[in-house]
Amino acid sequence: MDQTLYRYSLCMALPLMWFFGFHMLFAPTPGKKIYSNFLRSRRLMGTALLLLSANYAVHFAFSLRLKDPNATILLNLATYFLCYWLFSSAMMTLLDNRYLSRRRTFRHLGLCLAFSAVACAVGVCGPHGWYRQWGTFALAAGLVVYGLFLSVRLLRTYRQALRMFEDTHSDDIGAYIRWLSVFTYWAIGFGVSCGLLTFLPDAYVFVWVLSSVPFYVYLYCCYQNYMLFYEKVENALQEDAAPEATDGEDAPAYHAEIARRIQEWISQEGYRRPGLTLNELAQLLCTNRTYLSEYIHSVYGTSFRDWISGLRIEYAKAAMEQHPRRKIQQVSEEAGFLSQSHFFRTFSEKEGCSPARWRKSRME
Numbered sequence: 001m002d003q004t005l006y007r008y009s010l011c012m013a014l015p016l017m018w019f020f021g022f023h024m025l026f027a028p029t030p031g032k033k034i035y036s037n038f039l040r041s042r043r044l045m046g047t048a049l050l051l052l053s054a055n056y057a058v059h060f061a062f063s064l065r066l067k068d069p070n071a072t073i074l075l076n077l078a079t080y081f082l083c084y085w086l087f088s089s090a091m092m093t094l095l096d097n098r099y100l101s102r103r104r105t106f107r108h109l110g111l112c113l114a115f116s117a118v119a120c121a122v123g124v125c126g127p128h129g130w131y132r133q134w135g136t137f138a139l140a141a142g143l144v145v146y147g148l149f150l151s152v153r154l155l156r157t158y159r160q161a162l163r164m165f166e167d168t169h170s171d172d173i174g175a176y177i178r179w180l181s182v183f184t185y186w187a188i189g190f191g192v193s194c195g196l197l198t199f200l201p202d203a204y205v206f207v208w209v210l211s212s213v214p215f216y217v218y219l220y221c222c223y224q225n226y227m228l229f230y231e232k233v234e235n236a237l238q239e240d241a242a243p244e245a246t247d248g249e250d251a252p253a254y255h256a257e258i259a260r261r262i263q264e265w266i267s268q269e270g271y272r273r274p275g276l277t278l279n280e281l282a283q284l285l286c287t288n289r290t291y292l293s294e295y296i297h298s299v300y301g302t303s304f305r306d307w308i309s310g311l312r313i314e315y316a317k318a319a320m321e322q323h324p325r326r327k328i329q330q331v332s333e334e335a336g337f338l339s340q341s342h343f344f345r346t347f348s349e350k351e352g353c354s355p356a357r358w359r360k361s362r363m364e
Helices: 003-026 033-062 069-095 102-123 130-168 173-197 202-210 212-226 230-240 251-267 278-284 289-300 304-322 328-335 340-351 355-363
Strands: none
Touching: 003 033, 003 202, 003 212, 033 069, 033 212, 033 230, 069 102, 069 130, 069 173, 102 130, 130 173, 130 230, 130 278, 130 289, 130 304, 173 212, 173 230, 202 212, 251 289, 278 289, 289 304, 304 328, 304 340, 304 355, 328 340, 328 355, 340 355
């Protein structure tokens, strides 16, 4: 096997992974208490990156792949098993600050130790024995199943968070965590491919190393960017996790009263208030968010965010007709949208064209 491409690929990947790993472990975050969960997640991710870089360093320093490819495969599988759990835990911690319990941690670490023990047992068998060959394939299959199990749980939690944001916030809070979904689907493909790429013929093993570089660059950039929005998302998660309040209203009669209060609120254009949440509107209407959320779903057949966005879009359309020379950005801000991109996306989904094109069609 020609070592040139293989060693060059390791030389490219190792410095990046060391930098990303140590930066995630030790880089400072804002001193607010709310960032403790973000810091915990980032440290888990940094630990995973350093563990993978240690694996690469062993390959680079001892040329293990050249001396015993089967032992290398088993080492990779054992390393990936632990890293899968670290990656998953880091992502889940961003969505659920109670996820990383002591019991769950010990259970998964026990699974990692058991998997590593089996890998060692397979490794001591003869280099060409059938037991070693089939054992290696069984371990690879187990690794893929474990990774898919963790990914499905993460995606389910992510979708629950999106639904919660849609039902309680007028702004597109879910846009700040969309990278978690992108990363998870990429991780599924990358994780499964890692289990397969480790079996590549020696001449092409550098592909296995180089394929990790864009994956980790994306991960690092997402963490850096997410720190700018983390406080807003975490506040939304904590608010939505708070216990429901009850105000003693009679359930059979509350729809009529809420309808009257909502019409008064709409006539006063209260929906134009930026950053409006379900809790805030419930307080303004002197009801609780359970009744209000149920009313919006049953009467309007939509989520809180889509309902508020619809009201804001109607206001924006009226404003553009009455003031055709007013800038689109100004109309978006007056309607209550914090993000112009959210306004453009919502308007296009509802009207089938951009705000500028819609206004132009009204002026013709």
